[in-house]
Amino acid sequence: MKVVEHDKFKGVYWIDQGGKRILATKNIVPGFRSYDETVRIIGGEEYRIWDPRRSKPAAAIINGLRTFPIRPGTKILYLGIASGTTASHFSDIIGNEGIIYGVEVSQRVLRDLLPVSEARRNIIPILASARDVESYVDIVEEVDVIYTDVAQRDEAEILIRNADLFLKKGGYAMIAVKASSIDVTAPPKKVYRMVQEKLMQSGYNPIQQVDLSPYDQKHAIILVKK
Ligand SMILES: C[S@@+](CC[C@H](N)C(=O)[O-])C[C@H]1O[C@@H](n2cnc3c(N)ncnc32)[C@H](O)[C@@H]1O
Incomplete structure (x- = not known):
């Protein structure tokens, strides 16, 4: 799994998961779940999947x-x-x-x-x-x-x-x-x-x-x- 920052939007990330790009943000409170979000640990950092079906932005x-x-x-x-x-x-x-x-x-x-x-x-x-x-x-x-x-x-x-x-x-x-x-x-x-x-x-x-x-x-x- 690879992660890259969005080319224009600082603090917004794309996770490459089996050829599919998934939007995410980096958790500022690692270990804490704000809702039942999906989390991916990549390179020791915790990324929270930003699901377009649950969040309009x-x-x-x-x-x-x-x-x-x-x-x-x-x-x-x-x-x-x-x-x-x-x-x-x-x-x-x-x-x-x-x-x-x-x-x-x-x-x-x-x-x-x-x-x-x-x-x-x-x-x-x-x-x-x-x-x-x-x-x-x-x-x-x-x-x-x-x-x-x-x-x-x-x-x-x-x-x-x-x-x-x-x-x-x-x-x-x-x-x-x-x-x-x-x-x-x-x-x-x-x-x-x-x-x-x-x-x-x-x-x-x-x-x-x-x-x-x-x-x-x-x-x-x-x-x-x-
Ligand atoms: C569609 S939901 C918001 C979902 C949220 N923005 C998110 O993406 O996580 C709309 C929310 O607006 C609140 N709301 C409705 N009328 C409001 C008002 N006049 N002032 C403040 N909040 C209001 C509702 O109680 C509800 O929680």
Whole structure:
């Protein structure tokens, strides 16, 4: 088994397994399992498989995302962090110089994040609705990246409110769009266009839109820059 770092994305790796390339991140807390992820030890280092069926940014990278703004040292505001499946891979990539402010509305779900954030010192869990930015304005600082995955009808508005307040100028926002959460009847491509237009009208420049099929049907990731 061989491992190489992604040619553009620092902290993201390809493991060559029997001629098949598999995405992974290097565990910053070796021995600790953030969820039931698969682990490979190569050259004495522990790599965690980043499964595109369980994590949308992994699907976007495999499907040709050209700019991935999360790298060592990045400060992230994560809306809809849930129990931390995707966040744990972001945490590996940003390392101990970076930070993730993770907002989650469900107390039950956030409880499962707590052991992960205790082991990974770069995740700060925040129990709040991402619609209610005032409730965490004193906790969150200016960030380099906002990642949104709340699967709500007003997801674009939620992102804009947070990005206006917390995203630095020149920073990136990534929004995971589940078409059916926004409009069950419209074709997904039309929904993605609507979301992108809303973001553009609020001053966020579109960089790329990546469809996540076959890993996640009727989902896309839209990347914009402030
Ligand atoms: C699709 S799941 C997120 C999965 C997670 N991003 C991952 O990849 O590991 C959506 C999450 O958003 C949360 N959520 C929904 N509405 C929210 C809101 N207004 N504010 C914060 N979190 C919200 C849900 O409770 C749920 O945990």
